[in-house]
Amino acid sequence: MGKYLAALLERDINTLSFAELNSPVIKARIKDIVFVTATDGNHGRGVAWAAEQLxxxxxxxxxxxxxxxxxxxxxxxxxxxxxxxxxxDDTVRLAAKTAREQGWVLLQDTAWQGYEQIPTWIMQAI
Structure with a gap:
């Protein structure tokens, strides 16, 4: 989530602080973002926690x-x-379909052709 937001804001994740992400200026830019994922537990909890913090x-x-x-x-x-x-697998497809239809951001830790960047960031823990 952090790397996605840093890319969106055209910032380096290594210099973008949590305090900045919660600043009024940045909050105004990201406030309408909705993240969606499929999980059987831990990944979804992490996405939920990070979204809550922001x-x-x-x-x-x-x-x-x-x-x-x-x-x-x-x-x-x-x-x-x-x-x-x-x-x-069908739940992952549901999350991807919902993201496309709603204009939400899919944060999935599973990659497939055409959806590699975010899973790579997740696997690299950045």
Whole structure:
């Protein structure tokens, strides 16, 4: 999320502080961003936590059979969290489709052709 926001703001992630991301000037620029992801737990909780820290909206989809406790942990950070009736791969596709249709930002840790940059950043932990 941080690297995405740094790129959007044309800033170096290494010099963009958390305080700056929460400054009124930057908050005004990013306030309408909605992040969406699919997860079976930890990744979604991280997205929810980061969005909460920045006052942004996060939507998290979880596959069928996911732990309700994990979903509740995600919701505790203010994210919308839905356990779908889909398997994991189809839940990822749902998140991607929703991002396209709604103009949201997909923060997925799974890459596929045409969607490599954000997963690379996630894997590099930047």
């Amino acid at each position: 006052g942004l909206r996060a939507v998290v989809y979880m596959p069928k059979g996911s732990s309700p406790v994990r979903a509740q942990n995600i919701r505790r950070h203010g994210a919308e969290c839905t356990i779908t009736e889909l398997n994991y």
